[in-house]
Amino acid sequence: MTDRKSELAANLAHVEERIASACAAAGRKREEVTLIVVTKTYPASDVRILSELGVCHVAENRDQDAAPKAEACVDLPLSWHFVGQLQTNKVRSVTSYADVVQSVDRAKLVTSLSTAAVRAER
Known part of the structure; x- marks a missing residue:
């Protein structure tokens, strides 16, 4: 090890x-x-190790960090959570990888997430 x-x-x-x-x-x-491991500031290599250790749920709070990390770990059996404040202009990106958005704070965001999720067939 x-x-x-x-x-x-x-x-x-x-x-x-x-x-x-x-x-x-x-x-x-x-x-x-459910343990949701927040991996902010840590590299995708740590996410890979955590997956080997049995972690199934990981979270990020910044789309610009989460999107490439999720892409680098797409082959792993993980459920991705988005836990940060989400701006409407980031919805399409977040719905491309996040299975759960934990930080919905307004009705307009619900509508945007729903529309983007349907478009992404998620």
């Missing part, structure tokens, strides 16, 4: 422990909670 993979595995294990603890304290099953 590479140093970076070991580092990410240790960090992921720590986060999983915290999630399990929080679930136990709240009386919830761990399976009820």
Whole structure:
């Protein structure tokens, strides 16, 4: 295992422990909670390692970072989430890779996302 993979595995294990603890304290099953790993400022190579470690959900908050990263990882079984403020002019790009937009803050954006998703057959 590479140093970076070991580092990410240790960090992921720590986060999983915290999630399990929080679930136990709240009386919830761990399976009820989805871990979404935000990869902002980290390279696509880290996303690839995280996928190898079992991560299925990744998120970005900036389209200009997310689009090329998603393209570089298109062969991986990942669900991409967009978590940042989304401007209407970025909707087409975001709908090309994001499976979920977590940050919808206005009705006009819902309409734009719906239209773009239909056009992209997503």
